[in-house]
Amino acid sequence: MAEARSSRDGKQGDAARLLLAAARDRFAAAATDLLLPDQGRLTEWQRVTAGALLTRLVGAIEDDLRARLAARFEDHAALHAALSSAHVPIALPILERAQALRDPELTALLVRRAEEHRFWTAHAAHGDGDFLHDLVRDADDDIAAEAMELVIGRARRFDRFQEPLLGEVELPAELQHRLVWRIAAALRHYIVQHHRAGGVDAAVEETASALIAGYDEGETLEARALRLARRLDRAGRLDGALLARSLGEGMLPFFLAGLAVRCGLDAGAAWEVLSDPRGRGPALLLRAGAIDRPDAAAILLALASRGPLLSGAEEERTAAQVELYDTLDEAAARDVLRLWQANPAYRASVARISTRSRAAAEAA
Template identity: 30%
Template sequence: MTDFGTLTSEELLALARDRSDARRGELAQIMVDLFRDEQRRLSDGERDMMTAILHQLLGEVEMTVRRFIAEQLASDPRLPRSLARDLANDTIEVAWPLLRNSRVLEDVDLIEVVHQRSLEHRLVIAQRHALSSSVSNALVEVGEESVIVSLLNNAGASLRFDTVALLAERSRVIDAFQEPLLRRGELTPELAKRMFLWVSAALRVHIVERFRIDPPMVDDLLEEAVAAGLAGSFQSSNDVYLIEQMERAGIILPSMMLESLAAGQVTLFSRVVEKLTGIRGTLARRLLFDPSGEGLAVLCRSVELPKGQFIEIFRIASRARITDAIRLDRDCRRLENFYDAIETDAARGVIARWRRSPDYLSVLRSIELARGGRAS
């Protein structure tokens, strides 16, 4: 006969056979206290008996009792793995303390929960303090955006290179992946350069500063891609000739920005912008090829270009970079709202800043000034 504190093994088993709710709750408290008693060394036989009783309890008691057991034992390294697995596969109210904190659960146990349980289970797993690349990959394979964002924000999660590369490519259409990805230590400069083509102005600042990417090099790549997309001219060579003649005559109008670009003449576009605003042609090309379109919006607003013409310029410049029509339409709607929010005087103030300091990072940071009409 074994003495469990004030109860003998026979009394404990008798209590386990009692099916009343009150006795079940009492038994759960006793089991938890015995497991957590650091002054007491349980023999293998005692531990096996307690484990068997707890397994029986978990299958019979209401959720509040199961949740009590889970909360009390989740962080206990002595909790038998079989019990930890049972609790981790229970409803999320019971499972979350184990999924978040238990060191008893192994990767194979967590991956099983990932594949067989709910979105809520996967969200909790994604927030574990330490997560192997195998479990992280299993979470990514399921493909739930909220889970992946939570995973990317978890500094304790390990990610394989191929997983990061996959998510970097998906960030082209899932904006929520972009910022947490750019904070990941696993992100390589090569992947960051790819993401540079489609992230926002603020995130491009982060990329340039963290990875020391030379903006002119990125501009060259963008210009090459856009030039290829403009290979099929929308206007005749006569139109191009007319625009060039107007430039020579000193007749430069904002509408020529769209006309030159529609004719596939990127260099002529930059010359027109240079004449209209005084900023350098190289900066004009950077703004044209900027995936966010916000700098281009400031530029167009400063010369009072109609919103429809600005949007058409953005569409033409984006053709080589964005093949998803739905995403392009979404970007255009976003830029329409942005354009409406810019005051002409504020845009001109930003242009004045760009004339004084055409540095690429300064340009990116000053875009926000135009949004709030605070340029000076």
């Protein structure tokens, strides 16, 4: 019995490592290729959308830093004028030449945001008929308040043409910090190369530090979605039907948050598993989250569909996912997901070692 249990645990551990390595491989490749269209591993739509999001994100942070720095160099006319000309990008070309934006975590976030927009465009409920507006009118005042916060956060995801936005307020804190420092370094490089100004390093460091200090990760849409999901879970109302409805109405951020709560994960880990390129992730999450079969089937159908109508291939993918869901054991699925409950840096290290070990074995 002990040997059988050990063998089973070993297989589940191998499954977890392979799933993690596959997910990280995808985003590492995307990070390498995002800015190289001819070699992109993403779909053309994902690449264009993620690239546009990246450009606007870097531009928003750069504009904020430049406005603050311009105030520090008012007595230096040429530099002040250059920093104040916000329509001329400075940092982005420097960062692109230095390949400083090839960050797997940033790329994963950009692709995830692009996919969120795709789901929203394909499935969004219009008017007051979506589940969030229903929750805004909920008898539970706390749930209603959290739902309203999520509605407000969702509105920030679109520009006036309903194109996707990714503002600096939508980043995990550590990623926001890294991006601010990289953009600040690019601005410092420009100032040193093109202007004779004293006290550059002190001004840039203090400006970037002030921007970072004022950042509140709790204002991100993901944080708001998690707060609502946890409150609904405590009330016993975070069930498969609600998750299926949220996904069916295009609200992927709440779906990820709800599934993360059901599985004991963070939203980033839930997305990483869900986007497993081998296709095992969705069924694994649904089984581990104890989602009932009818709701799981509806969710798998929505995940397989890129629009209101299914093609034959999508129907086949859905059938395969439902079959996988049926063959999985809930306890075993939870065991596989234990790795995603670990520290993110640990997960990244496991994925890196698994990837390199596999590459070495294939080359041997």
